[in-house]
Amino acid sequence: MDFIKKQFGKIKDLFHFNSKKEVVDFIIKLFFLISTIVSASFIVIIIVFITKEGIKPFVTDNGGIGSVNLVRFLTGTTWLEGTAFKSNLYSVGFIIINTLYISLLSLLIAMPIGVLTALFIAKIAPKRLSEILRTVIELLAAIPSIVYGLFGSGIILVFVYNLAKVFGVQSPGGNSVLATVLVLALMILPTITALSEVAIRSVEKDIEHGSLALGATKTQTNFKVVLTSAKSGIFSASILGIGRALGEATAVSLVAGNARSGPTLSFFQTTSTLTSTMLQGLKETTGIDYDIRFSVGIVLMVVILLTNAGLNFVKKRIGNVHVK
């Protein structure tokens, strides 16, 4: 206690405080400031540490295997695990393409369905029904992705397997591009619907009335004016959706099939994404198979960043019509 009192005194003298109350005040404020600095520093910590681990495979010789060639890493078409194959032939080029391909396809499925559902909820459904549906969609958006993964392994894999049979294709247990796309589309559907619904609901009544007063039908108004006015919000919803799709790991890893080469464009063949690749070889705690996960992590972050930047650019271009 004495020690603390002495420290108090010191701080008091040092900063010319008038009372003990002011010292307490100062210390508490200091706590707030430290908390804030800690909170803000994590983004830096993430970037620094993942980069630090992630560049190891390229700059060290990885315990005799030899360093990984960066260009081949970014452009190659096969992924050979180092410890198993004694190789440094890791490539994520095809995995990047797989990831973008799958995310884009899932957005192409989820966006129209989500936007139309949002339109239905916001503008067409009777009040009671729309309230119920809005709640249901919000709750579905809160379902953890692992549950979507479970649904994927329990239902979608079987469905895709049987569908492949109809087309005369042998799909390995249903693990495929199609299954992954469907799981992701389902997963992002509630998010896109909920956000688009908000965007559509906040379109001003005036604009809608303007269209109706010109002799447009309710449906014409909905499709030509309401959706156009909500465009920017809908686009933001889609950007968020594709961000989720790119970063989703566990659900995807259960249905992708973890292909080691590619890219896979055919719907019924196994595939792999950046995230599913990161979930491979979990048992390693050191060595190249451990480090390489961080390298893939860097690639994932860069892919997400670039996709976001690209989509925001497009949003600005097509959304140059300013919506209040």
Next chain:
Amino acid sequence: MINNVFTIKNLNLFYGKYQALHSINLDIERNKVTALIGPSGCGKSTFLRCLNRMNDLIDSCQIDGEVLYHNDNVYNRNFDVISLRTKVGMVFQKPNPFPMTIYDNIAYGPRCQGIKDKTELNKIVEKSLKNSALWEEVKDRLKDSAMSLSGGQQQRLCIARAIAMEPEVILMDEPTSALDPIATMKIEELINDLKQNYAIVIVTHSMQQAARISDNTAFFHLGELVEYDKTDIIFTTPKEVKTEEYITGRFG
């Protein structure tokens, strides 16, 4: 009689249990500007919205009586609302251009009617913008967003949008209330030009505006039509005490 586009007979309107309009009887004449004046909440805007059935959008709204548009009651069950609204255009209190290009705003109505021909649309856009005195200001930037226009320009764009449908009547709901004096003046000039081709019904809270631009004036008070006559008569020798009190500024 032949010159009337609208004949309103014994119109009552309810919002739920509240009666907003009491037995209104009124004729709207062709090629004339009819001003609806009265203190706020008197039912003038509500009445205006009966003419193109925009009140349909309010769930609790019920209507009794007849609104005859060329002898057809617009509230008949099988009356085609959509085609009514193409014949009776409307301009709102606040400019409400769609978040599209200027061109697309004008072409919106015709396109909704199924007109796709590019040259025809071009012609409509040019003509509408010329008739609404906006052409000179925007002809080089038709592909710009309508949101980039000033408030007054936006309102004239909305008038142009209504004109593009080649309506017979244009309803205006306090079209200048959100605009500055210069923009207001331009709109008033425009209204003066437009009446050669259209019947215009305008709700206004400015008596000066009503006096400046209208041929006929209807004075509403508490949901009732107190007096309806030629504008100069209303403003110089009103028959009703209420009207006189209002236009001399004693209430409202």
Next chain:
Amino acid sequence: MSMSSKRKRIDNLLQIITYGAASVAVIILSLIVVFVFKNGSGLINLDLITNDYHAQYYNGGIENVTSFSNTPKPNILTEEDYYSLKWGIALTDDIDREGKPIIIVSYIAEDSPLYQMYDKNNLDNDSFAIEVENIVQSIKFYDKDSTLSIYGAQHMINELDAESEFREMVFTSLGGGIRGSLITTLYTIGLTLLFALPVGIFTAIYLNEFAKKNRLTNIIRSMIEMLTGVPSIIFGLMGLAVFVPLTVRYTPADSANILSGSLTLAVILLPVIIRSTEESLKVVPDDFRFASLALGANSTQTTFKVVLPSALPGIMTATLLAIGRIIGESAALIFAIGTAIKDDISIFGKSTTLAVHIWSLLTDEPANIELASTISLIILMIVLILNISVKLLSRSYLKRV
């Protein structure tokens, strides 16, 4: 007129497409919930929650049986329960959580000679005893073939009843339970909130009450905001690279552990907590602050006594949402807690939360969909309850204001 009929057709078509899309969305998404309920509800019971995941194996021996049971078959047992009067034990056929046939002990008489069995693996084990709900794998005799669980309960009872001694009875506890993962989840929730709530709330207070409105504050704000765009697997990597080594160095832990997992989750939750606390701080009218300051309270006193209590509903909401997120999180924890399903839980040891438990079950060969669905059902119900509470909370809060 043909124009308007064409328009009607297009309108109808668009309308049908909209209705169709909405139905597809709602039906398929509801199907997920139905699937989880249908597959998961079969296994859900109290045993699942209280049992260990890993079955314990026991080898019981018995010699020189002195007295046999003479309890008659109790009435509570049904036709399905096969009873041996001599041994005082009833066995019944069942299937385990992976759908394989097993034989379960459904009743043991108090005077059963089986209580005289001793643990062949550990002769000093006094607590060793067969219990109801144990699974009997096999009984090995001295002079004839063993009876195995694949022959069914009836066969096993008949074989046993014919003998007055046996060489060995192999039985196991039920296993497949989620007690360990449940405890891990609770530990994780507690620890994560312990880390994230103070830091988050303090940050929100600093940003909203004390920070000057300048560029630096904006930069700090956007640095925190950036965390929301980072996928959870990346947080997992950070946990692996930062928190796992930290905890290994300063605690008894020697690998990924509950502590490192909780720290990782705390980082994920920080932006959520900061944002909703800040939003509720913003709603507190400045008049409150001025009134307090005018009464001679200093700014921290004002913050703790006036501002923070008013922001409590917002913090509650954030906490509930955070719990939901912790329960559902899988990708980050796979790295930061590990994927080994454990029964003995220590905050310095590896284990799985319920969500990671599901992932481990699904990546096993063959995947155990049934049990995974049951855990999903539990998670779904918790998340549902949390979200409904948030709705009610914010509604009652809105009413009050």
